Amino acid sequence: MNMDTKGMGLKPQVLLAALGCSGGDLKKTFTAEDLLIRAWERNKAAWGLRGYEDQHPDPEKIYKELNRRGGSGLVGLGLLEQVSPLVFRLTPAGLAGASELNPDNMQVREKASRELQEQIKAILGHSVFRAWLNDPSSPKSFHKAGSFWGIAPGTPPRVARERVSFVDVTLAAADRLLNDRDLDAVSDERKQVLFDRHDVQRCREFQLSLKERFAKELQRMGAIEHPAAAS
Numbered sequence: 001m002n003m004d005t006k007g008m009g010l011k012p013q014v015l016l017a018a019l020g021c022s023g024g025d026l027k028k029t030f031t032a033e034d035l036l037i038r039a040w041e042r043n044k045a046a047w048g049l050r051g052y053e054d055q056h057p058d059p060e061k062i063y064k065e066l067n068r069r070g071g072s073g074l075v076g077l078g079l080l081e082q083v084s085p086l087v088f089r090l091t092p093a094g095l096a097g098a099s100e101l102n103p104d105n106m107q108v109r110e111k112a113s114r115e116l117q118e119q120i121k122a123i124l125g126h127s128v129f130r131a132w133l134n135d136p137s138s139p140k141s142f143h144k145a146g147s148f149w150g151i152a153p154g155t156p157p158r159v160a161r162e163r164v165s166f167v168d169v170t171l172a173a174a175d176r177l178l179n180d181r182d183l184d185a186v187s188d189e190r191k192q193v194l195f196d197r198h199d200v201q202r203c204r205e206f207q208l209s210l211k212e213r214f215a216k217e218l219q220r221m222g223a224i225e226h227p228a229a230a231s
Contacts, residue, residue, distance in 0.1 A: 005039070008043075010065050015094060016042075016101055018035060021034045022089065036061070075088070078170070079091060093170045093172070095112045113194055116170065116186075117194035120170070120200065123167070124199060151163050160222060160223035174195065175200055184196055
């Protein structure tokens with residue numbers, strides 16, 4: 001469905017363009033140009049080249065929304081993953097965000113719920129998280145914490161930032177999903193619970209604990225701006 005995006009901010013428009021390009025498939029990639037054309041076709045005034053809005057889209061507009069300085073672009077916010085310089089794909093949080101913009105599409109809503117559940121399940125089942133449940137003073141080494149995030153000394157700063165923030169963004173998306181639907185748990189069509197508020201809260205406590213404990217290491221890697229950012 002070609003939704004009317006007039007009146008929406010630019011980031012929501014890009015999210016809907018990403019949903020349109022991917023069909024909600026998190027494995028499917030698309031280019032910045034794919035996003036631009038889809039966004040422009042829906043709202044030429046917002047995405048058109050100044051003075052030629054009806055004839056030509058403006059590539060600079062899409063680049064700014066994808067990778068803004070300070071991590072405020074869609075990639076930095078964890079809503080899109082950058083696969084290569086101009087190739088992207090939706091993250092579970094991005095899919096959830098797109099589903100919130102298009103609440104009448106039940107298929108997308110259910111897919112977003114399942115994808116978020118998979119990410120939360122991965123956190124809950126991770127060996128570092130399980131050890132933390134048994135002993136909140138663990139992990140004691142950054143090596144262990146890094147294995148949870150998928151980073152290590154030498155990981156490029158941009159990649160390190162994205163992988164640490166990915167967890168935060170995913171948990172925030174799960175919270176929004178629960179709040180927007182006024183639910184204590186998200187269930188599938190068979191009424192089987194996918195995740196609940198307690199799951200999300202425990203994941204959040206774990207993430208905050210690691211970020212606080214290893215703030216200096218994360219700062220040195222460029223994964224956070226300064227130790228205070230861990231809070």
